[in-house]
Amino acid sequence: MSESTLPTRMPHSNDFPRIDPPVTSLHVSVEGNDRSSIIIAGGSVNTSGKPPLPSIDIPRSDIEAVRKAWVPLTPSGDNIPTATEAAELLDGIGPGIAVVSGPPGFGKRAIGIRALSKTSRILERRGRQALLLKEIRPDWETPETPDTSLLPDEPGTGYLLDVAAEIGAWKDQRRVANELISHGEALRRIGSYLVVISDEAGWPEEVSGTLAKVVVRVKGRPSPHLVARAHLERVHCMPERGQWLKWPTNDSEMVGEAAHLLSDRSSPADATRLAGILASVDYTPAGLASAIEQFQQWTAEVDSVFKRTLESPDDRALLIAAIFLSGEDPLAIQSAARKLLNEAPVRDVRTILSGPDLTARLEGVGVEVAGRRANVDHKPGYARAVLLHLWRQRADIHGPLLEWVDTITGPRQPGVIRLEYISDLLVQLAVAESDIRVIDQIRNWIDNGNDSVEHQQLIADVLTTAAEADIFGPAVRARLLTWAQDDSEAVARVVALVCQGAFADRYPRQAMVRLRHILSRRERDSAVRIAEEALHMLALREMHLPRVWESVTKWTKEGNGLAGHRAFLSLVDPYPDPSVVQLLLEAAGKGQQVRDALVDSWSAALADPRVDTECRQLLIAWARVRSEGLVAKHTVTDILQEVVRRHLYSSPISALVFGEPEIRYDHAVIELRKDLRLPSSENNPHIGEDAVES
Numbered sequence: 001m002s003e004s005t006l007p008t009r010m011p012h013s014n015d016f017p018r019i020d021p022p023v024t025s026l027h028v029s030v031e032g033n034d035r036s037s038i039i040i041a042g043g044s045v046n047t048s049g050k051p052p053l054p055s056i057d058i059p060r061s062d063i064e065a066v067r068k069a070w071v072p073l074t075p076s077g078d079n080i081p082t083a084t085e086a087a088e089l090l091d092g093i094g095p096g097i098a099v100v101s102g103p104p105g106f107g108k109r110a111i112g113i114r115a116l117s118k119t120s121r122i123l124e125r126r127g128r129q130a131l132l133l134k135e136i137r138p139d140w141e142t143p144e145t146p147d148t149s150l151l152p153d154e155p156g157t158g159y160l161l162d163v164a165a166e167i168g169a170w171k172d173q174r175r176v177a178n179e180l181i182s183h184g185e186a187l188r189r190i191g192s193y194l195v196v197i198s199d200e201a202g203w204p205e206e207v208s209g210t211l212a213k214v215v216v217r218v219k220g221r222p223s224p225h226l227v228a229r230a231h232l233e234r235v236h237c238m239p240e241r242g243q244w245l246k247w248p249t250n251d252s253e254m255v256g257e258a259a260h261l262l263s264d265r266s267s268p269a270d271a272t273r274l275a276g277i278l279a280s281v282d283y284t285p286a287g288l289a290s291a292i293e294q295f296q297q298w299t300a301e302v303d304s305v306f307k308r309t310l311e312s313p314d315d316r317a318l319l320i321a322a323i324f325l326s327g328e329d330p331l332a333i334q335s336a337a338r339k340l341l342n343e344a345p346v347r348d349v350r351t352i353l354s355g356p357d358l359t360a361r362l363e364g365v366g367v368e369v370a371g372r373r374a375n376v377d378h379k380p381g382y383a384r385a386v387l388l389h390l391w392r393q394r395a396d397i398h399g400p401l402l403e404w405v406d407t408i409t410g411p412r413q414p415g416v417i418r419l420e421y422i423s424d425l426l427v428q429l430a431v432a433e434s435d436i437r438v439i440d441q442i443r444n445w446i447d448n449g450n451d452s453v454e455h456q457q458l459i460a461d462v463l464t465t466a467a468e469a470d471i472f473g474p475a476v477r478a479r480l481l482t483w484a485q486d487d488s489e490a491v492a493r494v495v496a497l498v499c500q501g502a503f504a505d506r507y508p509r510q511a512m513v514r515l516r517h518i519l520s521r522r523e524r525d526s527a528v529r530i531a532e533e534a535l536h537m538l539a540l541r542e543m544h545l546p547r548v549w550e551s552v553t554k555w556t557k558e559g560n561g562l563a564g565h566r567a568f569l570s571l572v573d574p575y576p577d578p579s580v581v582q583l584l585l586e587a588a589g590k591g592q593q594v595r596d597a598l599v600d601s602w603s604a605a606l607a608d609p610r611v612d613t614e615c616r617q618l619l620i621a622w623a624r625v626r627s628e629g630l631v632a633k634h635t636v637t638d639i640l641q642e643v644v645r646r647h648l649y650s651s652p653i654s655a656l657v658f659g660e661p662e663i664r665y666d667h668a669v670i671e672l673r674k675d676l677r678l679p680s681s682e683n684n685p686h687i688g689e690d691a692v693e694s
Helices: 060-068 082-091 108-125 173-189 209-213 224-235 239-245 268-280 285-296 299-308 313-324 330-340 358-364 382-393 395-408 416-433 436-447 453-467 473-483 489-498 502-506 508-519 526-540 545-555 562-571 579-590 592-606 609-627 633-647 651-658 667-675
Strands: 028-031 037-040 043-046 055-057 097-101 132-136 157-162 193-198 215-217 368-370 373-375
Touching: 060 108, 060 224, 082 097, 082 108, 082 193, 082 215, 097 108, 097 173, 108 132, 108 157, 108 193, 157 173, 173 193, 173 209, 209 215, 224 239, 224 268, 239 268, 268 285, 299 382, 313 330, 313 358, 313 382, 313 395, 313 416, 330 358, 330 373, 330 395, 358 368, 382 395, 382 416, 395 436, 416 436, 416 453, 436 453, 436 473, 436 489, 453 473, 453 489, 453 502, 473 489, 473 508, 489 508, 489 526, 502 508, 502 526, 508 526, 508 545, 508 562, 526 545, 526 562, 526 579, 545 562, 545 579, 545 592, 562 579, 562 592, 562 609, 579 592, 579 633, 592 609, 592 633, 609 633, 609 651, 609 667, 633 651, 633 667, 651 667
Parallel strands: 097 193, 097 215, 132 157, 157 193
Antiparallel strands: 028 037, 037 043, 055 132, 368 373
């Protein structure tokens, strides 16, 4: 097992579930001061302090795997005590923290889960409650300067925090490390614990004995053959298939048919992946052969193809074109191959009639030809294997290849309709090689002339996948921050779409930082509107509403305020879904803090002429939901009464109170005016109770 051995189950849908509008009365209670919450319909709205970083339950399957299939032995039979040492640190007299340090591919995440699981078992044997095991998402607003005060601190919880991919970029590693130890001490006092996963050099243990005492270093990689067999036998419950992986201890024993797939340097992740593949195929020689091909990811065949084409760059270019344009007409693939070689079509008839036919050439490099279509779909993973081989073995091709990909995905080119497939292929390459240039190429496609919603959503989906990668993700998230400030409307729009999907659910704080930049754009263009929608969608999930509310109310008081005002107005807009404003108004009816924040935020927006139009529209929208009974009338009236008192002569309030020429207002607005105890209509000719908005 390694950091990637136990898959993190993150949501991948871009559609957030909606909160059923609480049209009827809600149960509301107010508790505490620090991080106090107003509990509404089972959800929480934070009213002071900052919401903690998100944390998710460690999947039960991951916990069972480290309990049932743990292998503490190296290939040479030496003991690997890291998990036990980490558990002893947690259960010792020091702070409730252990830092698991080491290079990638040694199973650090699994070690952390194992240590927390062992600690939980120890507590149970002492008659105490078992720990709830959770993984903290490092969703810092600024990853290079983590705010450790945001770490969660629920009692009776074992937390796992993986910062291996980002600790090297921390500006003040000593400060953060000391704060993590202090947090561990605080956790221990409430019966909770913390395991931090670090890379091999990031934790500053050389600075002090205090920082050194909490570190356990991985001392070896577990035997991959034993790990794979343990998973087959105890996780997949297929012990008979373990013979495929049998590794002899003496010359007289037979070697399992799949044992050669693993070496002593194979990671635990490789071993568990092989076990999963072996468990998924038929228990037959054909099933085994299929599993071997699947695990090897076509490495042997790709090596063979490149050896056979050693003197034929034409055929290699044909293969490259085929993997990017899989499913296209063979003639289009041949044309694209010539573009890669920067060669014009052949005109000499003798040359044209020489050599093998196009179909034979394609089949010779592993491409299947059926009718007018050539593809590699019959070999899942083959395209990726070819691309990785090319990228690793032919470094000089990197620049020309990306330029060529840009060409074949341009307007009226064959790659346009296959952009989703090509993008996914490049993301696989970028993640496997941690090469940010590939992501920069994908960004260039945003402005390639195709401004359709489908095209930009596709690119957003690809960037989301890359941004969530364990090791490569931080670099992509940094790119998204830069692009959120881009002058290009299309680029900002794509970033807003990323922040509307699964990325926002996993990294809500970082999503909001990027949305704030987009909301600061001078004009309320399509990028701003999508950012407003993204913020509202994020708030619709009650688990994120506290941090959204805390951030938005802070933004209204900082900088030039435009982003905060737009964010507030979109957050409390009852259309098309009134759930968020219902929750906030119910909270305001029971707690002065939320009520004051609503009044202050309204006042700040009304003082900004750049959002006059949105304020006018929202005031009417509030009047309507108030009239329809979707919110408490007295609460809306109370808040707007105070807002009107402060801003009677601002344009939006003046329009609400006195009306405007040529505008006819409906019953909801007229009713609100009455309840606000506003100046008599005799004092202003634009107010008319019989008027109806046209």
